[in-house]
Amino acid sequence: MHGIHGILWTGDAHTFPSQQIQRAPALDLVWEPDPDRLPALLPGHFDAAVVDFGEVEPARTAIARIHEVAPDLPVLVRTRAPSSTRLHALTEAGASRLLVVDEPSEALGQDALFDALAELISKRARLHASRKGHAEPVDEASTLVGDSGPMRELRTWIRRAAPSRANVLICGETGTGKERVACALHALGKNASGPFVALNCAALPESLLESELVGYRRGAFTGAERDRRGLVAEANGGTLFLDEVAESSPAFQAKLLRILQERRVRPLGSSREYSVDVRFVAATHRNLREEMVRGRFREDLYYRLAVLVVELPPLRGRPGDVAILAHHLLANLDEQAPPCRLSPQAIRRLEAHGWPGNVRELENELQRALALALPGESLGPECFLQRQGGASTQAIESFRAGSPHETLRETLMRLERQIVSQRLKEHGGRRTATARSLGVTREGLWKKLKRLGIE
Numbered sequence: 001m002h003g004i005h006g007i008l009w010t011g012d013a014h015t016f017p018s019q020q021i022q023r024a025p026a027l028d029l030v031w032e033p034d035p036d037r038l039p040a041l042l043p044g045h046f047d048a049a050v051v052d053f054g055e056v057e058p059a060r061t062a063i064a065r066i067h068e069v070a071p072d073l074p075v076l077v078r079t080r081a082p083s084s085t086r087l088h089a090l091t092e093a094g095a096s097r098l099l100v101v102d103e104p105s106e107a108l109g110q111d112a113l114f115d116a117l118a119e120l121i122s123k124r125a126r127l128h129a130s131r132k133g134h135a136e137p138v139d140e141a142s143t144l145v146g147d148s149g150p151m152r153e154l155r156t157w158i159r160r161a162a163p164s165r166a167n168v169l170i171c172g173e174t175g176t177g178k179e180r181v182a183c184a185l186h187a188l189g190k191n192a193s194g195p196f197v198a199l200n201c202a203a204l205p206e207s208l209l210e211s212e213l214v215g216y217r218r219g220a221f222t223g224a225e226r227d228r229r230g231l232v233a234e235a236n237g238g239t240l241f242l243d244e245v246a247e248s249s250p251a252f253q254a255k256l257l258r259i260l261q262e263r264r265v266r267p268l269g270s271s272r273e274y275s276v277d278v279r280f281v282a283a284t285h286r287n288l289r290e291e292m293v294r295g296r297f298r299e300d301l302y303y304r305l306a307v308l309v310v311e312l313p314p315l316r317g318r319p320g321d322v323a324i325l326a327h328h329l330l331a332n333l334d335e336q337a338p339p340c341r342l343s344p345q346a347i348r349r350l351e352a353h354g355w356p357g358n359v360r361e362l363e364n365e366l367q368r369a370l371a372l373a374l375p376g377e378s379l380g381p382e383c384f385l386q387r388q389g390g391a392s393t394q395a396i397e398s399f400r401a402g403s404p405h406e407t408l409r410e411t412l413m414r415l416e417r418q419i420v421s422q423r424l425k426e427h428g429g430r431r432t433a434t435a436r437s438l439g440v441t442r443e444g445l446w447k448k449l450k451r452l453g454i455e
Contacts, residue, residue: 008046009031011052074124158310173358194235201243202243236277263277322350330366339375340373349381350384
């Protein structure tokens with residue numbers, strides 16, 4: 001599976017696979033135990049759904065609720081060893097794939113689950129691609145929205161750099177669209193017919209980064225029960241996007257340098273190497289030259305990656321683009337009929353903001369306003385950026401909410417629980433997006449949720 005994929009999981013609480021999902025950084029999973037509440041989450045940014053009930057009827061109900069709103073969403077159903085009646089009932093209800101287990105509470109067959117999801121997601125992507133097969137080719141650089149001077153220069157640079165096979169380093173603040181630029185470079189390049197594979201170096205623990213990159217053979221380490229291709233092999237003939245490469249460990253950097261130098265890969269536990277033809281595009285929000293001086297990033301790796309370098313402009317450095325982006329994002333986000341509109345006063349307020357989170361922050365702000373808006377409502381300045389003005393009051397109220405005998409540790413845990421819960425709510429329960437907004441890894445967020453007792 002390439003990139004991050006949204007998975008909607010519905011089923012009993014005791015079967016929810018938190019430990020297994022921690023080991024699947026490509027899955028951004030939202031859990032909803034009540035089938036009747038599924039339509040409220042859809043349509044959303046989901047690539048597949050998992051239905052995990054022990055009995056047929058709740059499973060059929062969940063499938064029906066999902067297909068009410070998202071009829072094309074593939075549904076994977078975990079079920080006991082099916083009788084012909086059970087098999088027919090689930091298939092007739094609309095299950096795309098059945099995954100057989102002995103008991104509903106059985107520990108997940110992790111590889112079987114992930115392989116089945118990968119197959120469903122790939123099949124759906126191929127179907128969408130075939131439907132667009134007769135469309136005119138799109139200049140991917142033109143999809144980067146904005147009419148400011150910096151954005152026009154960026155689009156020109158992308159069109160010139162894309163045909164080259166040279167490695168690229170994309171620098172820029174969080175939320176400036178580094179992956180969008182990487183996708184445009186791939187789509188306009190000579191390897192456009194090959195795969196585009198993304199690896200977020202900040203989302204994986206150090207112990208898993210190397211195995212994700214090069215793959216492994218069965219028995220290479222404890223838990224390696226079958227062969228697995230690495231992301232370099234998956235990207236062969238295409239592009240491998242290494243997001244937040246500055247967050248990687250020295251061991252990972254050494255392995256990556258060797259691959260860049262030799263263009264050969266040896267999976268863990270294997271004695272054989274094989275050649276790869278991959279264009280590497282790396283991205284970071286850090287200053288890699290400063291990281292090199294501090295000894296946190298290899299100088300030789302930097303020069304291998306930074307053959308072509310581009311610095312993405314922050315939103316505050318793109319005069320006139322806030323209004324253009326706001327209208328563009330609102331049109332894509334608003335599924336109400338009639339759609340909402342931005343008032344001139346709202347546009348002025350948005351333009352006056354500094355946007356430290358850049359385009360991602362602007363998109364979140366629009367999503368928040370739309371969630372509270374009525375169909376066709378004109379969104380005024382009062383709909384936006386209210387958290388800033390009330391931040392001090394909110395913090396005071398949070399402190400007052402505790403017991404007067406509360407210890408410092410208890411106060412800090414309560415405030416941390418409130419902050420994490422609020423971010424989860426803002427991101428619709430999506431763990432990857434929440435972790436990114438908090439500046440922690442997905443593994444770090446899972447540990448934090450467990451420590452704070454947040455379900």
